[in-house]
Amino acid sequence: DGGITQSPKYLFRKEGQNVTLSCEQNLNHDAMYWYRQDPGQGLRLIYYSQIVNDFQKGDIAEGYSVSREKKESFPLTVTSAQKNPTAFYLCASSFRRSETQYFGPGTRLLVL
């Protein structure tokens, strides 16, 4: 099956802890994105990558970090510097920049 997978479905973070959210796609897409979704709000862009080994900050990058070592994978790390990390995190990919984005099922991050 082709698609975008995210893991885990739920993730719990302790105070001062870094956590990493996984995103994998087998659609052969060049571009990948991370969004944060809070209740009653739209999707806000955290980071995006147009090509392997390159990524750009989105509107709310502070407290987050990413890597793009492989075309298929774009993991997001929520660092301890992110003081309000509780949210639903969505990964997306597109064939190229400005093309249709397809979303994964999301990871819900909760703080203990």
Add this chain to the structure above:
Amino acid sequence: GENVEQHPSTLSVQEGDSAVIKCTYSDSASNYFPWYKQELGKGPQLIIDIRSNVGEKKDQRIAVTLNKTAKHFSLHITETQPEDSAVYFCAASGFLGQFYFGTGTSLTVIP
């Protein structure tokens, strides 16, 4: 940057009636406008999209219209069914290839 406004935030319709959701955008360079449907606890799913070189696009019970002069676009769902109940997001493309999303419309179809 681009600013996308979406209305209404909530919408309730009787089964079989039509539903209309409207979005406005600010960047005249935007040229691609997708619509997504998100069910509870899931990722958004693309349901229809439109590019700036057309004014209307239909796919069965779903249609999207675009008015580039007025910078607004709308989603129309006809003959609504209970399974249409979800949150719908509009989006507009940005100059650098990113997308700007509206704040969502929670649609409830009452059987």
